[in-house]
Amino acid sequence: DGGITQSPKYLFRKEGQNVTLSCEQNLNHDAMYWYRQDPGQGLRLIYYSQIVNDFQKGDIAEGYSVSREKKESFPLTVTSAQKNPTAFYLCASSLTTGDGYTFGSGTRLTVV
Amino acid sequence: ELKVEQNPLFLSMQEGKNYTIYCNYSTTSDRLYWYRQDPGKSLESLFVLLSNGAVKQEGRLMASLDTKARLSTLHITAAVHDLSATYFCAVDMKTSYDKVIFGPGTSLSVIP
Numbered sequence: 001d002g003g004i005t006q007s008p009k010y011l012f013r014k015e016g017q018n019v020t021l022s023c024e025q026n027l028n029h030d031a032m033y034w035y036r037q038d039p040g041q042g043l044r045l046i047y048y049s050q051i052v053n054d055f056q057k058g059d060i061a062e063g064y065s066v067s068r069e070k071k072e073s074f075p076l077t078v079t080s081a082q083k084n085p086t087a088f089y090l091c092a093s094s095l096t097t098g099d100g101y102t103f104g105s106g107t108r109l110t111v112v
Numbered sequence: 113e114l115k116v117e118q119n120p121l122f123l124s125m126q127e128g129k130n131y132t133i134y135c136n137y138s139t140t141s142d143r144l145y146w147y148r149q150d151p152g153k154s155l156e157s158l159f160v161l162l163s164n165g166a167v168k169q170e171g172r173l174m175a176s177l178d179t180k181a182r183l184s185t186l187h188i189t190a191a192v193h194d195l196s197a198t199y200f201c202a203v204d205m206k207t208s209y210d211k212v213i214f215g216p217g218t219s220l221s222v223i224p
Contacts, residue, residue, distance in 0.1 A: 100157055106153070
């Protein structure tokens with residue numbers, strides 16, 4: 001079955017560490033997105049990518065970085081510059097044909 | 113800048129009752145999506161509304177779109193406990209890719 005796989009499901013980060021969240025899709029979708037969700041809040045866009053080797057900053061890109069070397073993969077790195085990274089991170093993809101997003105199962109990141 | 117508002121943000125209702133959640137947006141768009149999120153889980157697509165006057169129904173939920181009023185509604189009929197979740201509407205900004213802006217979510221609690 002096609003879908004989006006995020007890993008790990010839970011991630012713990014020490015102060016000053018960089019961590020990378022994985023997002024892989026086998027839906028042949030062109031566009032991929034990373035969102036951050038804080039408790040009781042909506043979704044805020046971190047980065048998005050429409051095609052391979054191209055990506056754009058969203059509304060809260062500071063302290064994050066991404067790459068899009070393959071159509072199927074869009075990893076997100078949370079750098080030490082992100083001072084408040086504890087949140088639920090959601091990856092999504094779309095075909096750009098107006099059918100909306102398909103979401104992964106999410107990664108819950110906690111700073112320890 | 114596109115803004116998406118939902119009303120109410122919190123809703124507690126008894127089983128068997130009917131209620132409507134409203135989604136207002138601030139700029140022209142004819143694509144709107146409804147998602148459901150269970151606590152600690154990812155977002156599940158409920159409805160894709162692609163034109164003015166679109167109406168879709170699934171079980172006890174019915175969604176509609178009025179692009180002229182920039183309004184979508186999610187109507188709940190004879191609520192049951194299993195419908196307890198957070199419901200998000202999301203509006204497509206109709207750029208060259210699916211850039212979608214999410215509303216803040218409506219947290220629904222159905223009480224026996």
